[in-house]
Amino acid sequence: MSLIIRLIVNAFAIWIVTLIPALQVSVIAFPPGGDLQLVLTLLLIALIFGLVNAIVGTVVKLLAFPLYILTLGLISFVINGFLLWLTGWVTSGWDWGLRIGDFWLAVLAAIVIGLINWVAGMFFRPSADARAARRSRRHD
Structure with a gap:
């Protein structure tokens, strides 16, 4: 998937998660609010989540490699939750962003x-x- 599609899918996924009241995840849109501000806020949160995942997530996953082996990969759920929680923490400094109730x-x-x-x-x-055709064009 291209970067733009991943960004849109992550923004959509974050929006879906905010619709589940039991998870206590909310998005506070840019002032003055409204649909356009909500979409832009979700896209920016998805971008921050991607950056946190790429930078911090890579380091944490590398350091937690023995735990991946011990737990047969189940630690990835906790690490991904930590990265989402970290994204909420990063955006909590502004008057917009992701708010998560509990770890x-x-x-x-x-x-x-x-x-x-x-x-x-x-x-x-x-x-x-399509992938094979793209690979053959690169080698020609």
Whole structure:
């Protein structure tokens, strides 16, 4: 998936998570509010989440590699929840952003976001024929 599509899918997934009241995840839009500000806020939160995941997530996943082996990968749910919680913490300094009630709710929200990304990846991933054609064009 291209970067723009991933950004849009993450923004959509974060929006879906905010609709589940039990998770206590909310998005505070840019002032004065409204639909356009909510969409822009979700896109910016998705961008920050992607940056946190790329920078901090890479380091944490590298350091937690033995835990991945011990837990057969189940620690990834906790790490992804931590990264989502960290994104909420980063945006809490402004009057807009992601607000998460509890760390374990962030873990559940990250699981839902991961499921939405997985389903979207099935739809937006290029077929094997398209990938092979792209590889052959690179080598020509």
